[in-house]
Amino acid sequence: MSTPTLEKHSAALDAAEAGATALINVTLRIRRFNPEEHPDPVWVDYQLLMDPKERVLDALNKVKWEQDGTLTYRRSCAHGICGSDAMRINGRNRLACKTLIKDVNPEKPITVEPIKGLAVLKDLIVDMDPFFQAYKDVMPFLITKGNDPTRERLQSQEDRERFDDTTKCILCAACTSSCPVFWNDGQYFGPAAIVNAHRFIFDSRDEGAEQRLEILNDREGVWRCRTTFNCSEACPRGIEVTKAIAEVKRALVTRRF
Amino acid sequence: MASDTPVDQLVVPAAQAHTGQGLGTGNPADAFVVEPARARTKRTPRRTRTNFEMLAWLFMRLSGIVLVVLILGHLLIMLVLDGGVSKISFAFVAGRWASPFWQGWDLLMLWLAMLHGANGMRTVINDYAEKDSTRLWLKTLMGAAAVFTVLLGTLVIFTFDPNI
């Protein structure tokens, strides 16, 4: 029943409950690009007073709301589930809303740039259309033949678990835009599209695996992946992207022989 | 991009650079985006319908495994056991190729390494050449060099005459 369990307080909990920590000075170095003003991008520094437990998104908001309203970026949910705000922070792709200031060494200027490999339209906003085009090209929807059952389709817990990891994708593009192959050749489908193909290829209810594999057998498909693991490192949802790609490759090899 | 051109002197594009769609907003800035090297085109990549890329990929792994044995063996003998370049001479080579075993070893190594390397170079060129024409040129040049080397090497191994 109601057994009190709170005698032992961990240091982490105490720290979390301490409320606002001492504010610190942070320099945010943002790669700005506004073609209405000037055709080339420039780096601009902003000085801020921040709680180190706040997010980089909070810092961007602070700049926009208090210093320079022209700063432009996408954001919505602010807790890592909508995939709006993938950007390059200190050289690595992350979600601004899932990156705490204290975790990106606030002693030095924190650099923020748009993700690579997609056309930059303004400040941190890139053109996402090619990214979504690649996603659409892998037929990301359940394909079934025959008549629908009257109730739900059955699926064992093991079969459900088989593709659990890749269902977490929020299409933030952190992976695809961290991939060296994609920077050089945007024709590559990119890890995000493969992740979403994987989600269906390994779904026991789906019958379109063959078609999807055929698409990914393409010149610009899975074989372009050089297992550089940038995608896996970048994925804010912790999806084992490279592993998923390897599974698709293996499925192709075993199906063809 | 011409950095010193003021924006208002730029030509207003009929199409937006990143989507190719006409906007007609009259905003000169629409001519500008920071474009990546080669952006994905709207159309779905053409299906190749062959297993070439897969076979090439498989070949890289399989040949790699075999090459580990061949090349590391080669290195061991040439550089370590036999004492490095300092020991190598015509007589040394002649001695080795007298045996069909070493002939076969070197031949296989030559072919696998060259095919592996050439295919690897093809990937590298595909990644970095930005224009289709440059790609084609580089690949042709590299391919020709590879074919030449393989043929030359094969010829040398087979027609080698220790009493020349």
Next chain:
Amino acid sequence: MQIHQYDTVIVGAGGAGMRAAIESTQRSRTAVLTKLYPTRSHTGAAQGGMCAALANVEEDNWEWHTFDTVKGGDYLVDQDAAEIMCKEAIDAVIDLEKMGLPFSRTDQGRIDQRRFGGHSRNHGEAPVRRSCYAADRTGHMILQTLFQNCVKHGVEFFNEFYVLDLLINEGRTAGVVAYELATGEIHVFQAKAVVFASGGTGKMFKVTSNAHTLTGDGQAVAYRRGLPLEDMEFFQFHPTGIWRMGILLTEGARGEGGILRNKDGERFMERYAPVMKDLASRDVCSRAIYSEIREGRGCGPDGDHVYLDLTHLPPEQLDAKLPDITEFARTYLGIEPYTDPIPIQPTAHYGMGGIPTNVEGEVLLNNTEVVPGLYAAGEVACVSVHGANRLGTNSLLDINVFGRRAGLAAAEFAANNEFVPLPEDPAALVQNLVDSLRESPGTESVAQLRKEMQESMDANASVYRTGDTLKQAVADIAALRERYKNVAIQDKGERFNTDLLEAIELGNLLDLAEVTVVSALAREESRGGHYREDFPTRDDVKFMQHTMAYREEAADGSTSVRLDYKPVVQTRYQPMERKY
């Protein structure tokens, strides 16, 4: 300016919008306008689940579900609508499964179900397992699945288009006006039928589980065009938001066995809801938490929060059933939920009110008439299936059931009707709005006004309200609305001018905040999410009715809120005292 013509235009690509689009695209030429890429919509944040009496794990039926919904909504629910929703829930879940949604499964391979607040067996006897879920990312999976099916059906999306006006001509729907973020261009969409599915208004509060983009644009646009807003005083505060941040920790956490504790470690919900305990409905839990805090049993140095304790649950269960929320605790608080309780406080979560519709999704012009060709579904609408307090999981249900219905009805309307001519100079209102903000010489900052509005709403119109606090809020909002006329933006450009849009969104929020507090002040009773300390009991004699708020414009251009009321539809359940 560009003019487009579509049979059906859907505003919003969250769960409700995309569910509608899947239906209407197959039947009429449809455009979906959305201010976010569809997969960025806040439906993706929903965690816990979607209830339907599938009876996959234990006995259940849709009538019990209806009863729980009506009781949960403190009898302000329109019972005919609730019956439809709970009955169609079963098909809605099965449809999603067939579209590919990867539900968590039972041992037999069926869709698994878990407990959720306020959902009970046989009219309140005991908690029942009714919520269908996919780990703790059910909303994410719904949003993804619906988007996937939109791709499959080739739904035409206009991404990053902000709808800022609704066109009504000759008493019928003529279309909408949208602002394209990328270029700053204004687009007029002429349409036979329009479906609003633009989501909630949570950003009028400071501590909220809602996204930055949930600014009530749809409600504000309709209201500005003279349509009523229903029951706006009812706003739900979810008991378990991460302390100070408001990020939601799903009720599913308590469904899995999580316990609320005060600083003494006491499971205090036993005192407030002896049967359902931690699974009492949300308004009850949120009030209990604030009572604990007020009575000095709150946790932390300032005693301003309580704990959600998951430490007694096996780590494997947390990993399998609640992976995302445990990660939130790790990321944002730096604590380990296996061993530490999580500091939480109630967080502004869901607006029960919205654009009034009937069960076909048709928007009401007043208590009896509809606006032909205009539909609304999802959080923007008020059907009203949630009454004074929405039960957990019933919103994902609402968006699927009524999203589908609205999509079907709109497509059918479009098939049987002609275009209404566009009014003279259709883009005028939006053009003026945009121009005046861009050229405003004002001095007020958007961020400052928004902050003051949110602080006033949190302080005065939150879980506990009194006449005095509400009067304060009314005065605050009025002052802020006055200052808003003098607001200025820094970005004067055309492309991706988010500065401009934040200003417009603030305008919308201020209008809705005004309606909310004015409606709340007038409702002198306590019911569901609306709790008046000066009127702590429910008053069925005077207030068993929906509030209908209209915008009145005086001759001098000033505006005010006019309140009217609409009867509640009751079919089988008579109001009773609400106990959990």
Next chain:
Amino acid sequence: MPAGTLYRGREGMWSWVAHRVTGVLIFFFLFAHVLDTALVRVSPQDYDTVIETYKNPIVNLMEYGLTAAILFHALNGLRVVAVDFWSKGAKYQKQLLWSVVGVWVVLMAASFYHILQHTLRTWFG
């Protein structure tokens, strides 16, 4: 390009960069190596003359470098194969990489004297 635009990849990316650089390097070496060996067909004297020019400390050092490149490429190649074909490969890629580096260091140390003995003798007697 202004500073900071380089992507800060981690082990996986840098090992790939190294794999690619070594691969290209070996390819060019192989090309040259086949050409010089082909001289055995021309005449023993020419071959020996060319080989003789190789017998100096610089080339000897380059040989050591080439060994380093080949060894890394070979070992990392095996790691790539493991990532591709072993179901746990991706999970342990970092550990695999550190093993590769470990084995590489050991092998390089072991071959240090063997390969460079000529140079060492010339320099240090």
